[in-house]
Amino acid sequence: MLKNKIKEKLKENGYKLTDQRKAILEVLIHHEHQFLTAEEIYTRVKKDLSQINFSTVYRNLEILEKIDMLHKINLEDKPSQYEIILHHDHHHHVICKDCGKTQPIHFCPLKQILNSLEDEDFTLTEHKFELYGYCSNCTKKKK
Amino acid sequence: MLKNKIKEKLKENGYKLTDQRKAILEVLIHHEHQFLTAEEIYTRVKKDLSQINFSTVYRNLEILEKIDMLHKINLEDKPSQYEIILHHDHHHHVICKDCGKTQPIHFCPLKQILNSLEDEDFTLTEHKFELYGYCSNCTKKKK
């Protein structure tokens, strides 16, 4: 069920399509719009491919990030979390601190601020705009 | 040279004023507007207080963060970085990826976006808006 676009992108970059890689991608696609930790990915992949190793997961996540197929974030005092990128429009996220579910925000604050910074010292290369909170599901669970 | 406000804040919260704590604070104050790693802080403190231990540094950073005297960030694939908070106006940062130097931005994108999100699923609790790049010094060095 792996999307052709993805297969092509891997090929283009000289990466092979192994069972492990396929299984990892299946999990990521199945959890589109949700940040998962490496461990959560590993556990889910293991259900299909019981022999898979943790380092294989890490190595693949690194590769996928490098070719812009994966969005990696670092929340305070938590392991890194990953979300697959299937659409390349520039956007930011609201992120549930419990379950990692995300919701895109099609608003970028950078535009509002660029003018006032142009005469300053810094050469900008990246920016981060992330909103955190609890999704309705996790809010309910807490009660 | 430790500011009285700081001493008071520690006292208020039931924390003692040890030499180690003072030395850590001196370093942090001396590097206001600059994010330092725990290791950088440790190394600098060690110059004054050679017997200080790494875990003392970590324990104090944790305490300072808890009482809102310290801003902690997690950059991708780097150890956490810390910056002392001497003024409590809400603001964000431009951060130099080389030297950790920061520049405050007195603009918060949250206000622009709150209305459009109010009818959504998420209960917001925090947000992050950070700009990354290179300060003029580090830009020059690169050439």
Add this chain to the structure above:
DNA sequence: GTTAGTGCAAATGATTTGCACCGAA
């Protein structure tokens, strides 16, 4: 005197790496 703080050494948790073997192209 009491309680928080410290140094030290060992533990933990996430992630990375070396190496010999394996399998996709």
Add this chain to the structure above:
DNA sequence: TTCGGTGCAAATCATTTGCACTAAC
């Protein structure tokens, strides 16, 4: 056949913890 990929075990790196001792209040 040739590299890239994998599993395994060991290493690494940042951070935390248990414990006995110490010092601030």
